[in-house]
Each structure stands twice: as structure tokens, then as C-alpha cells.
Amino acid sequence: MAEFVVEFGKSGAPPAPDGRLDGPAFHRNHDAIWSALTAFLSTQTGDVLELGSGTGQHAACFAQRSPHLTWWPSDIQPSHLASIEAWRRHSGLANLRAPQRIDLNDPAWVWTADGQAGGTLAAMLCNNVLHIAPWRVAQNLIAGAGRQLRAGGRLFVYGPFMRDGAHTAPSNAAFDAKLRAENPDWGVRDTRDLSTLAQAAGLTLAEIVPMPSNNFVLVFARAAGRN
Numbered sequence: 001m002a003e004f005v006v007e008f009g010k011s012g013a014p015p016a017p018d019g020r021l022d023g024p025a026f027h028r029n030h031d032a033i034w035s036a037l038t039a040f041l042s043t044q045t046g047d048v049l050e051l052g053s054g055t056g057q058h059a060a061c062f063a064q065r066s067p068h069l070t071w072w073p074s075d076i077q078p079s080h081l082a083s084i085e086a087w088r089r090h091s092g093l094a095n096l097r098a099p100q101r102i103d104l105n106d107p108a109w110v111w112t113a114d115g116q117a118g119g120t121l122a123a124m125l126c127n128n129v130l131h132i133a134p135w136r137v138a139q140n141l142i143a144g145a146g147r148q149l150r151a152g153g154r155l156f157v158y159g160p161f162m163r164d165g166a167h168t169a170p171s172n173a174a175f176d177a178k179l180r181a182e183n184p185d186w187g188v189r190d191t192r193d194l195s196t197l198a199q200a201a202g203l204t205l206a207e208i209v210p211m212p213s214n215n216f217v218l219v220f221a222r223a224a225g226r227n
């Protein structure tokens with residue numbers, strides 16, 4: 001059974017000599033994803049944690065576009081952690097911190113800031129992870145957001161999703177079937193189920209932003225009054 005649907009560098013472009021991997025989807029999706037983040041992030045200061053950062057290109061690009069925020073990328077795959085660090089060094093950005101290993105299979109996962117407990121986050125970002133991981137990864141992502149976002153904080157989740165029990169395009173239904181055939185624990189998740197998880201974590205699914213190619217950015221919000 002496949003462990004990863006995407007292991008950057010295994011197919012496509014080989015790593016650069018310094019370990020930087022290139023994800024083809026990054027070039028297609030980063031501007032659209034950024035357009036869903038920028039209004040909120042432009043009003044914030046503090047820390048943004050990315051989960052499942054992959055090559056590290058989104059974190060490097062978005063850190064460059066938001067120098068008023070500190071970005072903390074993460075992943076579980078050693079070659080991806082090396083690529084994220086290589087992109088960080090290549091970027092020379094002071095507001096992009098070293099990657100940390102965060103495994104969303106762990107229900108008690110926490111982020112750290114330079115080895116210390118990280119405190120509360122302005123925002124979290126997770127792109128294209130929930131459909132290539134078991135359902136517990138979605139559970140642990142959203143529960144972790146409930147624990148670690150500050151009042152008024154947001155969790156942004158990008159990818160393909162079903163809406164209220166239905167696929168939004170035939171291509172997503174076919175992709176879902178292909179994923180489940182490869183690994184029965186994977187699959188395109190449903191906004192209704194994610195919204196239920198959010199409520200249990202003290203969050204609300206505040207917005208569903210359509211993206212190109214039948215993807216969405218789901219915006220989960222922690223109430224402004226809570227801390």
C-alpha cells in the first residue's frame with residue numbers, strides 16, 4: 001500500500017544540488033492560494049505554522065510576501081524537511097524559520113519555536129494533505145488548531161473537497177476513487193465532516209473559497225473573543 005501519493009523528487013525534477021525540490025503544483029496554485037490568505041494575513045502580526053509543507057516553496061513564497069509575519073514550515077518526510085531547509089537558506093528570509101517535524105498522526109502534536117513551546121498562532125496553513133492521509137490526520141489538524149490558534153486566528157486548508165456529501169466535479173470523483181483504490185484510508189474529504197470536527201474544536205468553517213481546478217480553500221476561524 002502506498003505511503004505517500006506525492007514524494008517530491010521521486011518522479012519529476014530531481015533535487016537541486018542543495019536539496020531543493022520542485023513541486024509542479026506549486027507553480028499552478030500558489031497565487032490563487034495566496035489570494036485567499038492575504039486579506040486576513042495583512043491585518044495580523046505573529047506566527048504562521050504550515051503543516052505538510054512538502055518542498056517548502058509555499059512557505060518561502062508566502063514568507064517573502066508577508067515580512068510582518070514569522071513562518072514556521074513543517075513536514076514528516078526527511079527529504080521534504082531537507083528541501084524546506086534548502087529553500088529557506090536559498091531565500092535568505094529572516095522571517096522563515098527552520099522546518100520542524102510535525103506528524104499529524106499524533107493527536108498530541110505541538111509546534112515549537114526554536115525548541116520552546118510555541119504559544120499561540122495567528123494562522124495555520126495546510127495544502128493538499130488531507131486527501132492523501134488517514135481521516136485521523138484531519139481530526140488531529142483541526143483539534144490542534146483549536147488548541148494552538150489564538151483568539152481570532154484562522155486555519156486555511158487547501159485541496160479538493162466534497163461539499164455536503166457530493167463531489168463538485170467528475171474529475172474529483174475520479175480522483176477520489178483512484179486515491180481510495182491506492183490506499184483505503186485516503187480520500188477526498190467532505191466539508192460537512194470537517195465542519196463537524198471544527199465545531200468540536202471551538203472553530204467554525206467560516207468560508208469556502210473556490211480555487212481553480214475544482215479545489216477550495218477552507219477557512220476555519222477561532223472566535224475573536226476566546227483565548
Ligand SMILES: C[S@@+](CC[C@H](N)C(=O)[O-])C[C@H]1O[C@@H](n2cnc3c(N)ncnc32)[C@H](O)[C@@H]1O
Binds near residue numbers: 026132
Ligand atoms: C501532496 S503533498 C503536499 C505538499 C505541499 N503542501 C504542497 O501543496 O505542495 C503532502 C505532504 O504532506 C506530508 N504529510 C503526509 N502525511 C503527513 C502527516 N501525517 N503529518 C504531516 N505531514 C504529512 C507529506 O510528506 C507531503 O509533504
